[in-house]
Amino acid sequence: MGRWVPGARGRLQRVAFELFAERGFEQTTVAEIAARAGLTERTFFRHFADKREVLFAGQDELTAQVVGALAAAPAELSALDAAAIAVEASTEVLGDRPDGPRARQTVIDAHPELRERELIKMEGLVAAIADGLRDRGVPAGAAALAASSAVAVFRMGFERWITAEDGAMLDACIRQALVELRQVAAAP
Amino acid sequence: MGRWVPGARGRLQRVAFELFAERGFEQTTVAEIAARAGLTERTFFRHFADKREVLFAGQDELTAQVVGALAAAPAELSALDAAAIAVEASTEVLGDRPDGPRARQTVIDAHPELRERELIKMEGLVAAIADGLRDRGVPAGAAALAASSAVAVFRMGFERWITAEDGAMLDACIRQALVELRQVAAAP
DNA sequence: GCACTCGATGTCAGACACTGACATCACTAG
DNA sequence: CTAGTGATGTCAGTGTCTGACATCGAGTGC
Numbered sequence: 001m002g003r004w005v006p007g008a009r010g011r012l013q014r015v016a017f018e019l020f021a022e023r024g025f026e027q028t029t030v031a032e033i034a035a036r037a038g039l040t041e042r043t044f045f046r047h048f049a050d051k052r053e054v055l056f057a058g059q060d061e062l063t064a065q066v067v068g069a070l071a072a073a074p075a076e077l078s079a080l081d082a083a084a085i086a087v088e089a090s091t092e093v094l095g096d097r098p099d100g101p102r103a104r105q106t107v108i109d110a111h112p113e114l115r116e117r118e119l120i121k122m123e124g125l126v127a128a129i130a131d132g133l134r135d136r137g138v139p140a141g142a143a144a145l146a147a148s149s150a151v152a153v154f155r156m157g158f159e160r161w162i163t164a165e166d167g168a169m170l171d172a173c174i175r176q177a178l179v180e181l182r183q184v185a186a187a188p
Numbered sequence: 189m190g191r192w193v194p195g196a197r198g199r200l201q202r203v204a205f206e207l208f209a210e211r212g213f214e215q216t217t218v219a220e221i222a223a224r225a226g227l228t229e230r231t232f233f234r235h236f237a238d239k240r241e242v243l244f245a246g247q248d249e250l251t252a253q254v255v256g257a258l259a260a261a262p263a264e265l266s267a268l269d270a271a272a273i274a275v276e277a278s279t280e281v282l283g284d285r286p287d288g289p290r291a292r293q294t295v296i297d298a299h300p301e302l303r304e305r306e307l308i309k310m311e312g313l314v315a316a317i318a319d320g321l322r323d324r325g326v327p328a329g330a331a332a333l334a335a336s337s338a339v340a341v342f343r344m345g346f347e348r349w350i351t352a353e354d355g356a357m358l359d360a361c362i363r364q365a366l367v368e369l370r371q372v373a374a375a376p
Numbered sequence: 377g378c379a380c381t382c383g384a385t386g387t388c389a390g391a392c393a394c395t396g397a398c399a400t401c402a403c404t405a406g
Numbered sequence: 407c408t409a410g411t412g413a414t415g416t417c418a419g420t421g422t423c424t425g426a427c428a429t430c431g432a433g434t435g436c
Contacts, residue, residue, distance in 0.1 A: 003384080003385080003429090003431045004384065004385060004430095004431085008384080008385085029420090029421065029422090030421080030422070030423090031421085039385075039386090040385075040386060040387080041422090041423090042385080042387080042423095043384080043385055043386075045422085045423060045424080046384080046385080049423095050422075050423075051421095051423090077376075078372075078376045079372055080373060081376060112308065115308060115311075116304040116305065116307065116308045117304065119307040119311055120300065120303060120304045120307055123303075123307055141344065141365075141368050142368060142371070142372050144344060145340060145341075145344065145365070145368055145369050145372045148340040149337065149340065149369070149372065149373060152336040152337065152340070156329065156333065177329075177333070180329050180330060180333055181333045181337070181373060182373055182374075182375055184266075184267055184268055184330050184333045184334045184337065185268060185337060185369060185373035185374075186370075186373075186374075187370055187374075188265075188266045188269060191400090191401055191402045191413080191414080192401095192402090192413065196414085217391090217392065217393085218392080218393070218394085219392085227414075227415090228414075228415060228416080229394090230394095230395090230414080230415070230416080230417095231413080231414055231415080233393085233394060233395080234413080234414080237394095238393075238394075239392095239393070239394090
C-alpha cells in the first residue's frame with residue numbers, strides 16, 4: 001500500500017458534490033472538502049484549477065464524445081443534422097437514468113457562479129462542434145450557427161429529460177427539440 | 189462643492205477599462221483601480237458587485253432596449269422575426285461606430301473570467317427575450333428556442349460588425365446572420 | 377542492497393477578492 | 407440650529423488561489 005490512499009481526485013469530486021448539495025456552494029470551503037477527503041487544501045488546487053471546476057470534470061469527456069460522433073456522421077447530412085446527431089451521442093456519456101444529472105443540475109442552477117462555468121463549458125462545446133463542421137467543409141458562418149443551434153437543442157432536450165415525468169429518453173427529447181427549432185426558424 | 193468629487197462610478201469604469209487594456213485583467217488589482225480614481229477599494233465594491241462587473245454595467249440598458257423593442261414589434265410577426273427585430277434595436281445602445289465596442293470586446297476576449305461573465309449576461313438577454321415572447325403568446329418551448337436563436341444571430345452580427353473592414357452597419361450584419369440561420373435550419 | 381529519481385502530497389507564507397461593522401462629514405429638511 | 411441622509415473612509419477578517427520548498431513511498435539502474 002502506498003504512502004497515500006489512491007483515488008484522490010475522485011474522492012474530492014464526490015465529497016465536493018455532497019457538501020455543495022447539503023450546504024450550498026458558497027457555504028462550503030475548499031478546506032472542508034479537502035479535509036473530508038483526507039487531503040489538504042493545496043492538493044485540491046493541484047487537481048482542480050478552481051473551486052467550481054470540481055463539478056465540471058466530466059465535460060471534456062462529453063465534448064470528446066460529441067466531436068467523435070460528428071466526425072463519424074454520414075457526409076451527406078446537412079450541417080445542422082450532423083451537429084444534432086453529434087449532440088445526441090451525449091447519451092453515451094450521460095447514461096439512461098436522469099437522476100444523477102438532475103441532482104448535479106440542481107446544484108448548478110442554485111448558484112450563479114456555477115451557471116457561469118456551465119455556460120463557458122457549453123461555449124466550448126459550441127466551438128468544438130463548429131470546428132468539426134468546418135472539417136466537414138461547412139463554411140465558417142454556417143458552422144458557427146449550426147453548432148450554436150445544436151447546443152441550444154441539446155440544452156432544451158437535456159432540460160426536458162431531467163424534468164420529464166414520463167421517463168422520456170434523452171435522445172428522443174433532443175430530436176423533439178430539433179423539430180421545434182426547425183419550426184421556429186422556418187421562413188414565415 | 190461636495191465633500192467628494194461626483195461621478196465616482198463613471199470614473200471607476202473608465203479607469204478600470206484603461207488598466208485592463210494596458211496591463212490585462214489579472215494584472216490589475218481593485219485597489220489600483222480605486223486609487224487611480226481617487227477612491228478606496230471599499231467604495232469600488234459599493235458600486236460594483238465584483239471586479240468583473242465594472243465592465244458590464246451597460247448590459248442592463250441593452251437588455252431594456254431589446255425588451256422594449258420586442259414589446260413594440262408588430263403582433264403578426266413570427267417569434268423569430270420579432271426576436272430578431274428586437275436584437276436589432278441594440279443599435280440604439282451600441283451606436284454607429286464599432287470602435288468602442290471593439291476595444292471592449294478585445295479586453296473581454298483576452299480573459300476567460302470576463303468571457304464567463306459575458307456569457308451569463310447573454311443568457312440573461314435570452315431569458316428576457318423568451319419572457320417577452322411568452323407575453324406575446326408564444327409557447328414556452330418555441331419562445332426559448334427563438335430567443336436563443338436571436339441572440340446567436342445577434343452575436344454573429346455583432347462580431348462581424350466589429351471585425352468588418354467595409355464599415356457595414358450593425359443592423360445589416362444582424363439581418364444577414366438571420367438569413368444564414370434560416371438557411372442552416374431549413375429542413376433538408 | 378544502495379543510491380537516485382519521480383510523483384503525489386504536505387507545509388508555509390502571502391497576494392488579492394470580497395464583506396461586515398462602524399466612523400466621518402458635507403449637505404439638507406424642519 | 408439640529409437631526410437625519412448618503413456617499414465615502416477605515417479596519418478587521420474570511421476565503422480563494424499561488425509559489426516555493428519539504429517529505430516520503432515506489433520504482434529503476436547498478
